[in-house]
Amino acid sequence: MIKMGKTAGDSFHPAAALDYLPVERLQALQLKRLQAVVQRAYERVRLTRVRMDERSIRPEDIKSLEDIRRLPFTVKSDLRDTYPFGMFASPMEDVVRLHSSSGTTGKPIVVAYTKDDIEVWSSVMVRSLVACGVGPNDIIQNAYGYGLFTGGLGAHYGAENLGATVIPISGGNTDRQIMVMKDFGVTAICCTPSYFVHLVERACELGEDIRKFPLRVGVFGAEPWSEAMRNHIQEQTGIKAHDIYGLSEIIGPGVGIECQCQNGLHIFEDHFYPEIVDPETGEPCPDGVEGELVLTTLTKMAIPMLRYRTRDITAIETNSCGCGRTLRRIRRISRRSDDMIIIRGVNVFPSQIEAALLAVEGTVPHYLIVLTREKGLDRMEIQVEVTPAVFSDTVGALEKLQSRIKKSVENILGISVGVRLVAPHTIERSMGKARRVIDHRNAGS
Amino acid sequence: MKLHQLSVFLENKRGQLSVPLKILACAGIDIRTLSLADTEQFGILRLIVSDWQKAKAALEAEHCVVNVTEVVAIEVPDRPGGLTEVLRVIDDAAVDIEYMYAFTFQSGRAVLIFRFNDPDAAIEQLQKEGIEVVGSREFQESFPD
Helix, strand or coil: CCCCCHHHHCCCCCCHHHCCCCHHHHHHHHHHHHHHEEEEEEECCCHHHHHHHHHCCHHHHHHHHHHHHHCCECHHHHHHHHCCCCCCCEEEEEEEEEECCCCCCCCCEEEEEEEHHHHHHHHHHHHHHHHHCCCCEEEEEEEECCCCCCCHHHHHHHHHHHEEEEEECCCCCHHHHHHHHHCCCCCEEEEEHHHHHEEEEHHHHCCCHHHHCCCCCEECCCCCCCCHHHHHHHHHHCCCCEEEEEEECEEEEEHHHCCCCCEECCCCCCCCEEECCCCCCCECCCCCEEEEEEEEECCCCCCCCCCCCCCCCCCCCCCCCCCCCCCCCCCCCCEEECCEECCEEEEEEEHHHHHHHHHHCCCCCEEEEEEEEEEEEEEEEEEECCCCCCCCCHHHHHHHHHHHHHHHHHHHHHHCCEEEEEECCCCCCCCCCCCCECCCCCCCC | EEEEEEEEEEECCCCCHHHHHHHHHHHCCEEEEEEEEECEEEEEEEEECCHHHHHHHHHHHHHCEEEEEEEEEEEECCCCCCHHHHHHHHHCCCEEEEEEHHHHHHCCEEEEEEEEEEEHHHHHHHHHHHCEECCHHHHHCCCCC
């Protein structure tokens, strides 16, 4: 029997029926698709064929889902090394769209979609929105950037295919965003969590109270954010804030989504097969144990991605979800290996600092981590903006605030940090992914 | 009986003091008196101005963090021992002074601005001892533009 998640407040959409497939049927589908995608990649992608041949693995050796472990990994640099089109399995005549990364950490990567890929992408975005309780009657403000970044168009196609009304406002122009949100009666918004925090702050300055707007759902992604940040957003605005997961190399947003239970992200595993491996050894981790998320695209035509190392640290949840979905869940990703800072030998993630800051009463999530090296020693300074809620006319009270923040961060990180209170609006607001860290350590100083 | 004092957060960096002062100048606000508390990293600019509500709105519109505190202004004779007499009364009232600043006006007049932990108790004791507490209206009238 297929149990629908009506009780958890989902609005019904036919596409969401796939979220509730009985596990045996889901696994049978996964195996069939895995075999097909391995075959396709072996035949059409040189890199994959060479690596499989090196290991003496043939596509027909994949007889069960467990056999996926025999396949070689794919890593981000494979896409860079074969830039721009070396991983394509479809001829350009079948490719209907290209997206590309910003290339901030070197050469950009290029990803491609066939017509079928776009359809899959739209369908997983529809299912994501449905899981967030968004339906055809909703008016969705899509403030993800439109362009080469997958966020904008990914969410756009999903919203349209759902039958909702989509406002393709893209990122930036914050005052207009607030006007549109209010005047158009927006009920759901898609953007990065840090940009939403900025929107709320600006609305407040303009004398607008988002609580009084019809807005009720936020679909936030494209950067890691903490549970503390979610609580902050929900308490401040009265909306329900959902985490959405995705990455361009796999498809874009819509790889995973939090349902109404907000307790981990369901992976659309009929299209994206998840594994967790030890990031050092590459060996599989048992469910419930933290490791690196590895994804295989089961249906992707243009770029079939086998065992892609996401560099995102999470674990597969072992208990079933109250919403009734049979799709497995991963724990919210609070850490990306790419974001990790190593300071005096200790691994630090910006999201840990965010959680520590939000634990101190009255601080807002506008912060910047500045790393310097003084006399060969790494120093971390956390700049936090002063708000009217925490500002006092006495020096003593501000120094106490500083030391409360310092203690809160040090308790979590276990290393000493400096805290600097800075004037409001001095930390740059991002229209997309927030820049949290400035590293001056190799600036020759 | 109490005056509204504005406090503004400043980073301890070159050029920071002129930011709020320019905003006040543009808004046509007169500064009656001010004091600056500083630490290595930040400072607090405390101001008594001609129109605190207008000043606060102007500063906040330009993203300054502003805090309003009630302070007590006392006029004392500008002579040796003038302040000591006032402090004796405050000590007797068992009220704590968070901070204070003073300025002289014309010749022979001195005004003390006090931030007490308990301004009402302080005012009561001062009045009992016959010391003049300057109210906001008198303050405006005594120190006109």
